[in-house]
Amino acid sequence: MTKQLKYLLIIPLWSLFLFVDAQETQNTSYIRQEVMIRMRDGIKLHTIIHRPAAILEKLPFLLSRTPYGADQFIAPDKNDYVGPMAKEGYIFVNQDIRGRYKSEGKYVMMRPAHPKGSKEIDESTDAYDTIDWLLKNIENNNGKAGMYGISYDGWTAIMGTVKPHPALVAVSEQASPADMYMGDDFHHNGAFRLSYGFEYVFSQEAAKTDTTFSFPVYDTYDWYLKLGPLSNINEKYIHHKLPTWNNFVQHPDYDAFWQKQAVANQLDTSHVHVMNVAGWWDQEDFYGPLKIYETLENKGAGKKNTIVIGPWNHGQWAYWAGDQLGNIKFGSPTSDKFRTEIQAPWFAYHLKGKGEGRFPKAITYQTGSNAWKTYSEWPVSEVTPKNIYFHAGGKLSFETATQAEGSYASYLSDPSHPVPYRPRPIEATFQKGSRWSSWLAEDQRFVKDRPDVLSFETEPLLTDITVSGKILANLYAATSGTDADWIVKLIDVYPEGYKAEPKMGGYELIVASEILRGRYRNGFEQSKAIPANKVELYPIDLHQMNHVFKKGHKIMVQVQSSWFPLYDRNPQRFVPNIFKTREGDYQKATHKIYTSKQYPSSITLPIVKE
Structure with missing residues (x-):
């Protein structure tokens, strides 16, 4: 953790951000700029740009798009997650997606991508328009962009590859959901994830900014048991006001609604290099990165597709040492290794041409033996x-x-x-x-x-x-x-x-x-x-x-x-x-x-x- 950390909030479903007082970002080598970027339909998205104060070369962009508040992103050189990349030098861009925090427009959770050629907007078109604006309006860029993010931010990153901007070269989706019915946050194999589904949907749709449901008891096991049937959620508490909960009720089976959202039905191969990141004990989105990796493999992504799996829970590789999870000790700082030896060199090669670019197809942490392993294929055939x-x-x-x-x-x-x-x-x-x-x-x-x-x-x-x-x-x-x-x-x-x-x-x-x-x-x-x-x-x-x-x-x-x-x-x-x-x-x-x-x-x- 950096000394500038005020407190860490694990935001519901898919994102991690550090909250800081305003003065905590002053002693930084990065300059902060706040802009509203116009999308093709006229909606403006709130965007924070951090540029190195001293630019000695033309730099690529690293873009992260979030529903959790772009203002909450710490200056890159004070941020453990991107710190090793900040030392290398990038133009970091953090953006509120439509309808969230300071961005205009209507928020639609997991807004599906539209077919190529469609004039409809989605997260892919918003990523495209953002990158296009950055290239034309931010000086001293090298004409290349990457996207990255954890959980929902990882999903917006992989959505950037659906109809990618020509300048988008590399994307690291980390713990992205892939199918909200089959194996990620809201359902697993048709079974509804009650506490997580209810509490997350409330946090995202009860207001434009994150909010939490106020439980009258400490042990929520008792509250959910006394709740009775699922129908009581609408009847007693949210009164049909949360769109996603209403979708749960209207679509109990794996119908066209869920299938349209599934990443496997939206992805195709492109010029973009993708690094998929997962944690063996991810309590939210373990299924997602594996499914995205598998989908790209089946569509012939080849050397442009790689996977990293560590001994982590959801997003643990971002800010912690990663030497322990609960009572389980790993004997080395696995998260530090990811940030410094995997993530930073991967982006440096693809966006800045540094290094030899010899990255394994798969890097996975072998639990039990507590050792990192590299493979030329995943899963292994032997x-x-x-x-x-x-x-x-x-x-x-x-x-x-x-x-x-x-x-x-x-x-x-x-x-x-x-x-x-x-x-x-x-x-x-x-x-x-x-x-x-x-x-x-x-x-x-x-x-x-x-x-x-x-x-x-x-x-x-x-x-x-x-x-x-x-x-x-x-x-x-x-x-x-x-x-x-x-x-x-x-x-x-x-x-x-x-x-x-x-x-x-x-x-x-x-x-x-x-x-x-x-x-x-x-x-x-x-x-x-x-x-x-x-x-x-x-x-x-x-x-x-x-x-x-x-x-x-x-x-x-x-x-x-x-x-x-x-x-x-x-x-x-x-x-x-x-x-x-x-x-x-x-x-x-x-x-x-x-x-x-x-x-x-x-x-x-x-x-x-x-």
Whole structure:
């Protein structure tokens, strides 16, 4: 942290900014300029420009576009996030997007891009018009521009590549959302992210500047439980005044509304070089950068497309050392490495022609071994997919399930007593002192003994097992209800006698996890009731990892059917639209997870060949 830091605010969904008193930006080698830039439709966008006081060469632009207030950006040479680049010398530009803070126009959350040739405005056209204005009006520029940003700012950056200005050379989208229904902030696989979705939408749409919902209790678990059905949000609190919440209600399935927003349906390859940045424990947008990278790969981006994945939560690489996340220590300042050895050289080469430009296709931090790895492809192909099977008695092993057809483990899922997603009390997501940012690294023993959470684990490993790439859960399950949520967590269990750090003895660390709303087992465009008491296969994408389960550790899988209040409660009785549920729709249900030869529940792990 810089000495000029007054306090750090983690802004809801997708952005990090430093708030400072006016006098705190005086002792800087950068000159600040404030302008209103006219877009093609006449709307003016509020823009802050920082230029080095002493310009010894023509410089490129580095543009970041935000819904969180451009005024809040610290002078570049006082800002940890861009400090290494500030020493190199750039013209830094920060802009309020339409309808936010000091910019004119109407704010539309995640405004989709329009087809090429369209006369309609979007974030891509606004980026184009901004760059065009800068080139023509700011002296001593070298004719090149880059864009960068974290979360929403990362999304506006990647939107700049949809219809890019010829001068836009390099974009670093960092923790950008890619699909708000399939895997980012508002839904995962059809399951609605209740606390995050409600609190973020309120913060963005209740006023033109950020605001927070005032909870009457400290533990929001209680508030959300007493809230009752989702329909009470509109009926009791926001009264149909928040556009995005209304969209949730009107579009419960993966229809054209959500598909149009999805980055994969908007992106194409261009002349722009893209660096995608993700964190293994990103509690908001881990899915996004992986999906954007994959989309560009599939469209032939080739050497113009690269990915960096570190041991971080959402945006941790921006201002912190990155040597620790919660109780998990990494032994080196991983965020410092990103800022100085990855981000700064990458932009310097593409925008200023400095260096040799020999950047790996993929740079990922391998957790467990605590080492950076570079690859010529991602995911790596030199792996062997291998299933690790659930067995009776809570056992987990690579041996094929041999139990008889009726072998299963069961639990009673009660919507009136949902499993908390992190230890209580669950503070409001964005309030001071909230543990939201590190909940994915919490010790999972806090739910291990709940009767509605199943745990399967191996014996202590006799050798290291390295897993690198895509992970898939193959869950054979049945329910007495007609809908259900299935949550699978892949966990690294530390040895009880952990000499390196005794307090970590027995620690249960999530290394991959995901939820699937059962009504979408056959596709997300249309929900379908689950036949009661019928065994079905639920494939659940656990995304990617690069992790070493060390010798002496154990591999664990936990299965549960609620993660509250991060995800709304499944009524467990099928209703066409969960946002319109009523109190009487909620019911208890018995869920069975099968462990038999006929129905062999398992996790497919990509194991690195020795």
